[in-house]
C-alpha cells in the first residue's frame with residue numbers, strides 16, 4: 001500500500017512510501033480508506049511545531065473514512081463492506097476524558113494516522129458514518145465536527161433563542177454554526193473576509209463582523225446584543241483573543257475553549273472571568289459515544305458538512321498548502 005510519511009520537517013518533505021498492507025489481529029478491522037479531511041492540527045504535525053513534532057517517521061492526518069475489507073476472528077460488531085470512521089482518541093469510548101483514554105491520538109507525534117491506503121483499527125475505535133453523508137462528507141467528522149459537537153451540545157448546551165458567537169470560517173467553526181443553528185441558536189459570525197461573511201449568512205448567521213476591519217469586534221458583539229453579550233462563545237483562536245471573548249460573553253455565559261491558533265498561552269483578564277461568573281471549558285475532540293450521538297443528530301437534521309475543495313491522494317502537498325493559506329471556507333478533503 002501507499003502511505004505518506006512525515007518527520008515534521010514541512011510539507012515539501014512529506015514522502016510517499018510503499019509498505020506491506022497490514023494484517024488484522026483478532027480484535028481488529030482493516031479499512032480501505034476512501035476520504036480523509038485535513039485539520040489545522042495536521043499542519044502542526046507536518047510542520048513539526050512544538051510537541052506535535054513526530055519523534056520518528058509517522059503517517060500523518062487524523063480524520064478519515066473507509067470501507068472494511070477484512071475483520072479479525074473476534075470481531076462481532078462489524079462486517080466486510082461497512083463504511084466507518086476511526087475515532088481520534090482510540091481509547092476514549094465514553095464518559096469524561098481520563099489519562100488512560102488520552103493516549104495515541106491518530107496522526108500525531110507518537111501514533112500513525114490515516115493518510116494511507118489501508119489502516120487497521122481496533123473494533124472498538126470506529127463508528128458507522130451517518131446514512132445521509134457521502135464518504136467525502138463523512139471524512140470531515142472525526143475531528144472538526146466532533147470537537148464542535150462537544151462544544152455546542154455537551155458544554156454550551158445551546159438552547160432555543162440563545163446567541164452563539166463563532167470565530168472564523170474554518171472546519172470547527174462552521175460545524176459549530178450548523179449544530180447551534182439546528183438547536184435554535186442565533187449566530188453571530190466573525191471572519192477576515194466579507195465574501196466569506198456573505199457565505200456564512202447563507203448558512204444561517206444572523207449577524208456578521210469582519211474582525212480584520214474591526215479589531216474591537218467584542219464591542220460590536222455587545223452592540224448587537226443590547227450591551228449584554230452572547231450566551232456562548234466557541235473560541236477557536238486562543239491566546240489573547242480569549243480576552244475579547246471574555247468581553248463579548250454575557251454574565252453567566254459559557255466559553256468553549258478549543259483553539260490555539262494565536263499561541264499556547266497569554267495574559268488573561270481573570271477579573272472578567274470571575275466577575276462575570278462564566279464557565280470556560282477546555283474542549284478536547286470527543287468520545288466515541290459523543291461521535292455516535294452527533295451522527296444521529298446529523299441524520300435527524302439532514303446536516304451536510306461544508307466542503308471547500310477536494311484534492312486527490314497525489315495532490316496532498318497542494319491541499320496542505322491551501323489549508324495553510326487560510327483561503328478555505330469549511331473543510332479541505334483528500335479523496336483516494
Ligand SMILES: NC(=O)c1ccc[n+]([C@@H]2O[C@H](COP(=O)([O-])OP(=O)(O)OC[C@H]3O[C@@H](n4cnc5c(N)ncnc54)[C@H](OP(=O)(O)O)[C@@H]3O)[C@@H](O)[C@H]2O)c1
Pocket residue numbers: 038039040041143144147167168169170171172173190191192193196211236237241258259260261283284285286323326327328330
Ligand atoms: N481541542 C481540539 O480538540 C481541537 C480540535 C479541532 C481543532 N482545534 C483547534 O481549533 C482551531 C481551528 O481549527 P480548524 O481545523 O477549524 O482550523 P481551520 O479550518 O484551518 O480554520 C482556521 C480559520 O480560523 C479563522 N481565524 C484565524 N484567525 C482568526 C482570528 N484572529 N479571529 C477569528 N477567526 C480567525 C480563519 O477564518 P476566516 O478565514 O473566516 O477569517 C481561518 O480560516 C485550531 O487552533 C485547532 O488546533 C482543536
